[in-house]
Amino acid sequence: MKKIKVLDCTCRDGGYYNSWNFNIDEINQYLLSCSKAGVNIVEIGFIFPNGNEYGLFAYSQEKLFSKLKIPKNLEICVMINAKDFYEKKSVHQIKKVFQNSKLSPFKIVRIAINFNDFNYGLKISKDLKSLGYKIGFNLMQSHNKKLNQIANIGKVISKWKSVDYLYFADSIGCMDPSYVSYFCKALKKYWKKDIGIHAHNNKSFALINTLEAIDAGATMVDSTMLGMGRGAGNTCTENLLIELKKRKFDYRPKYLADTLPYFQLLKNKYNWGPNYYYHFSAANNIHPTYIQKILTSNKYSNNFIIKIIENLTQQKSEIFKEDYLNNQIYKLKDSEGNFEAQNYLKGKKVLIIGSGDSGNKESKKVEEYIKKYKPTVISLNINPYIKNKYIDFYLSCFDFRVFFELSEILKKNKPIITPLNRFKNNLKLDLKKEKIINYGLIVKENSFKSYSNHCEIDRPLALTYALAFCKIANPKKINLAFIDGYKDNIKENRYLSKIIGKFQKQIKSKIIFLTKSILN
Template sequence: MKKIKVLDCTCRDGGYYNSWNFKIDEINQYLFSCSKSGIDIVEIGFVFPLGKEYGIFAYSQKKLFSKLQIPKNLDICVMINAKDFYEKKNGHQIKKIFLNSKISPFKIVRIAINFNEFNYGQKITKDLKQLGYKIGFNLMQSHNKKINEIAYVGKEITKWRTVDYLYFADSIGCMDPNYINYFCKTLKRYWKKDIGIHAHNNKSFALINTLEAINSGATMVDSTMLGMGRGAGNTCTENLLIELEKRKFNYKPKHLANTLPYFQLLKNKYNWGPNYYYHFSAANNIHPTYIQKILTSNKYSNNFINKIIENLTQQKTDIFKEDYLNNQIYKIKDDEGNFEAKNYLKGKKILIVGSGDSGNIELKKVEEFIKKYKPTVISLNINPYIKNKYIDFYLSCFDFRVFFEISEILKKNKPVIIPLNRFKNNLKFNLKKEKIINYGLIVKEKSFKSYSNHCEIDKPLALTYALAFCKIANPKKISFAFIDGYKDDIKENKYLSQIISKFQKQMNSKINFVTKSILN
């Protein structure tokens, strides 16, 4: 029987859901369980360029390994994105980031690179090989490849003499067993070392495709606990080991029993796995990260999601670009509005209220603040905490919220700050002119500018729009309440913190947080 190796990459691929924030004690249990079950390699995380956006499993630095208890029979590897090293001018230098493998806590480095850009990875493999690492080369976007394309890649990478394991990844999740068989058998003619597969579960084919790859000559197979991974997820490790044990491979899935409950809690929270949208994306060559971003935002109705996805099918979207997704979600006509907002709030004290969970605890504090300081209160969308009598203005700008909340807002009989031209053709309500402050909004990348009758911002979020309005309306002082930030979205918190910082710098005034906030 041929030898295969199972590589569990939960801490790396699963991090796309929890921003690589795993509990150390749970991961130590996971490592022990992997060891006992016979798993050969654990991919412990990425090596991203250092930053503060993600948890420690995104960087795989000394700080992480000092906390891990790694069984001696487990090989540890990490992954890098090739673009981090070749896309920018001069790139990040391998030899400045990686130690010699003899003194490194991991001995294998895998390189993720698009199939059509594989040649850019040659120098990276050379530098890592000189440091003594075994090299896995993961060809992303390996779907729909012709024989001559596969042959060329196999022959060229063979010439490098640096790669130990050549993987193909079903990045879109659109492969089926027939294609797996075809790809493996074609590649085997031109690549004589180990072949690996990294399957995605958009069509619920991940396990079937992985087993077919083994039957067709693959010797390295990826999987994750409960399938935790980007988009619809991956081959489930526990199910793969069951099938391999049945086929007389030396794996013992029963030893995973003590680690699976932790990942079940994560699955309950993040809800990865195949569904209609992921299957549709795979069938239409849409990168699954588009679907993941839309679904995990929890902002959109099913009808709105369907409209976004329909727009995505009209373009080439097999490579994920966040700016393109934002353009689809926020697709609007330029709207300059007709309300002259300059100095409209001059000299006033403003309280902007959100709907964060702090409202459950600090409502009384905020009501006392309003009674004492008598600020002009602007509510971002419908507010579940503050009584209408305390609110002076409602503000809304995001189309989904406007369509579903505008009728309730208008019942409050208070002025509404809204970029009306974006919605007036789609709203069937009697919008009385005296109740509408039509301050325009234009979406423009990396912009935060305010004009007398409109603003330019890069995302039509209510808080960003409110600050842009206040910037031109020129109040004396601004306070926040119930604007908590996001518990599990470091990237969005970073964005909002940058907007707040820009506002404070441009206005030369510090915002007062009345309630607790991650953004403070």
């Protein structure tokens, strides 16, 4: 019987849902359970070259390993994104990030790289090999490849003599068992070392495809606890071990019982797994991150989600790009407005309200504040906490909400501040009689500038747009309420804090938070 190695990559792939913030005690239990169950390798996380906006499992440094209790029979692995290294200069060179493997708590490094860009991985793999690591080479976007392409990639990489495990990844989740078998057999023509598969579950084929890969010659198979992973998730470790045990491989899935409840709690929270939208995206070669971003926002109706996905089918959406979720889906154009905002709120107190969870407990307090101090209240999009009679303006820019909520906002018979020229051609509304404050918006990288009829900001977020509007409208005081920040998104919190800091510096005045906020 051939030797199979199961690599559980929950802490790496699952981090796309919780920003790589896992509970250390629970992960130590997970490591123990994996050890007892016979899992061969655990991929503990990524190594992003720099930054600190994510949790410890995004960087896999000493600070993390000092907290972990790693069983001796478990091999530990990390992953890098090749583009983090070949798109950067010397500051990100491999030998400045990695020490010799003899001094490292992990001995395997996997390199994630797109199939069509594989040649960029040559130097990276050789540099890592020179440090003594075993090298896994993960070919992302491996779908829809021709026989000669697959065979050739195996031939070329085998000549490098720096790669130990050659993986193919079903990044889009569109592979079926026949293609998996076809890929393995084509790769084996010249590649004589271990073949691995990383399956995604968009079409509920992840386990089937993984078993098919084994039948076709694969010896390295990826999985995650309860399938936790980007988009629809991956092959479930617990189910894979059950199937492998039936095939007489030495795995003991019963020992996962002590760790699965933790991941069930995470699944209840983040709700990964296959569904109609992921299946549709896989069938149309749409990267699953688009669907994950849309679904985890919890903002959109089912019909609206379908419209978004249908638009994505008209784009080249196999590779995820944030731009497609911003300016390209609705073909929005930067534009100036026709409203002169200069000193529009001069001398007034302004209260900007969001829709954070703090509103559940503090809405009465904020309404009392409004009654007492009578500020001009600007609501970011529709507000679930403050009565319409206390709101003076609604504000909405982009984030799909304009398309979804504008008609509802207009029913409230209050003025709306919005960059109308960016999207009015896409709206099926008669806006001639509506109270529209058409303040323009131009997206420009690293910019935060306000002009009389438009602003320049780097992302079309409601809070950023509101602050840019207030900057030129010149109120004497600004307070915020229900702008909570994000519990599991350090990167986004840093961005919002940076914007608030820029605003305060430019107007030389301090913003007061009336309710609890991570950003304060």
